Amino acid sequence: MRTKFSILAAFLLVAVVSVGPALALDYGITVYTDKSVYVQGQDNLLMSVSGFNNAADMQVDVHIAVLPPGGGIYEVPDWNGDFRPLLSNVMLPTGFNFPKLQLASYALTAFPFAATGNYLFAAAFTQPETLNFVGDISFAPFQVQPGSTEGWTAGGCELTWNHWYDWKTDLTWKTDVSLGGSFLKYAQKPDYYLDYYALPLDTCKYVVYQPLEDTMPTFLDAGDHIDMNGGPKGTYRMDRDTESSEGVTTINYAPGASSGLTESDYVVGDTYQFVGYGGPDVGDFSVSVQAPQVLEVNSPDISSRPTIDRSSDLHLSWNGMGQGYVLFLIGFEQVDISSMSYSYNTCYCRFSDDGDATVPASVLSQMPDYSNPFGILPPPMMTIERMNVTDFSATGLQNGYVVALAGITRDVQLN
Numbered sequence: 001m002r003t004k005f006s007i008l009a010a011f012l013l014v015a016v017v018s019v020g021p022a023l024a025l026d027y028g029i030t031v032y033t034d035k036s037v038y039v040q041g042q043d044n045l046l047m048s049v050s051g052f053n054n055a056a057d058m059q060v061d062v063h064i065a066v067l068p069p070g071g072g073i074y075e076v077p078d079w080n081g082d083f084r085p086l087l088s089n090v091m092l093p094t095g096f097n098f099p100k101l102q103l104a105s106y107a108l109t110a111f112p113f114a115a116t117g118n119y120l121f122a123a124a125f126t127q128p129e130t131l132n133f134v135g136d137i138s139f140a141p142f143q144v145q146p147g148s149t150e151g152w153t154a155g156g157c158e159l160t161w162n163h164w165y166d167w168k169t170d171l172t173w174k175t176d177v178s179l180g181g182s183f184l185k186y187a188q189k190p191d192y193y194l195d196y197y198a199l200p201l202d203t204c205k206y207v208v209y210q211p212l213e214d215t216m217p218t219f220l221d222a223g224d225h226i227d228m229n230g231g232p233k234g235t236y237r238m239d240r241d242t243e244s245s246e247g248v249t250t251i252n253y254a255p256g257a258s259s260g261l262t263e264s265d266y267v268v269g270d271t272y273q274f275v276g277y278g279g280p281d282v283g284d285f286s287v288s289v290q291a292p293q294v295l296e297v298n299s300p301d302i303s304s305r306p307t308i309d310r311s312s313d314l315h316l317s318w319n320g321m322g323q324g325y326v327l328f329l330i331g332f333e334q335v336d337i338s339s340m341s342y343s344y345n346t347c348y349c350r351f352s353d354d355g356d357a358t359v360p361a362s363v364l365s366q367m368p369d370y371s372n373p374f375g376i377l378p379p380p381m382m383t384i385e386r387m388n389v390t391d392f393s394a395t396g397l398q399n400g401y402v403v404a405l406a407g408i409t410r411d412v413q414l415n
Contacts, residue, residue, distance in 0.1 A: 027053040030138045031123035037143045040108050050100040053092040060125040060134050061085035069117030079112055089128045107216040108144050110248045116146050154399035155183030157274045161266045164409040177261040181253035183220035183282050204349035206366035219251040223279035226253050230272035231265050268293050274402045283395030287402050292386045294406045307413040310364040320355020332370050332380040370414050380414040
């Protein structure tokens with residue numbers, strides 16, 4: 001979320017130079033929360049900000065911070081404790097008016113909101129590169145109460161073969177093989193599980209995701225390592241990789257840097273067995289999955305960047321297997337400057353793996369125009385994936401799975 005927030009901060013810098021109606025007071029900034037009491041695991045905190053200047057033109061730094069019950073002052077967006085401003089050297093012209101606008105959404109499950117108790121959001125203008133306040137400090141008090149320990153847990157391991165076009169650097173096709181795993185606890189089942197994996201066969205859906213509004217999950221510990229047996233090397237060990245930053249702990253499982261996978265480690269038709277030995281949060285498991293045939297896309301022609309017309313049906317053809325299914329996606333990132341929101345627009349389909357399918361114009365046409373005014377967003381991307389999935393049960397998991405996946409990804413022109 002910090003990455004997306006930094007993008008929004010850059011756009012806020014552009015937005016705050018707009019001129020609006022004058023207010024009675026001279027200048028100031030105000031921070032708001034949508035509630036005064038929140039429940040952990042159930043509520044998301046929506047933070048909004050407004051600002052104005054009815055005095056002479058001025059340049060300021062913009063600080064927004066949270067003060068948790070355990071002490072400390074942590075600044076948006078990266079929760080630094082060094083008093084680094086959200087925005088630096090912002091020009092506030094006379095008559096500037098930034099109306100109340102939601103700036104971020106926070107799940108109350110991780111730093112700096114992990115503790116229960118009384119909090120304060122604070123916002124202030126300061127003279128550039130100083131802590132000399134310009135105007136009053138705005139405070140928004142709120143309380144976080146303990147919630148239910150119930151939640152939804154899911155996770156597993158994935159072996160992936162991915163053939164992709166490097167549109168950004170050397171303009172060539174590349175193939176990567178990767179192996180990894182993670183286990184997560186959510187306050188509730190995320191919408192994308194329903195949107196993607198419960199989609200009926202041979203149907204498509206247009207979906208908009210707004211990551212800033214998603215509930216941040218908690219990572220679960222499944223032990224110090226997980227083994228994958230099968231393939232040319234026999235046993236591939238995935239070690240637990242734990243990282244903590246500003247109170248947020250991530251746990252992932254991956255091969256060590258010296259044991260990176262190559263194309264030869266993915267053998268079509270081979271059976272790969274995943275063995276977990278159990279940890280504090282997830283119990284032991286042993287489950288196998290077969291590596292599917294790699295994909296060959298015939299239509300559209302992906303030897304060069306294909307043009308996709310949203311007003312017409314899109315015909316797809318590939319080396320179908322006659323059983324199972326493939327997933328198809330076209331998607332792109334979008335930043336709406338007027339609403340200060342980030343989203344990912346996706347046309348998503350699940351097709352029988354028979355080698356022939358149509359993405360209807362009725363769904364494609366729901367996608368908005370792609371725009372990249374600042375040149376920082378990637379182009380629209382098209383992905384087709386064939387996967388074999390085996391579910392498993394383990395203590396602490398409601399949805400355990402291993403996946404062997406073969407996919408192709410290409411940038412596209414979306415008209």
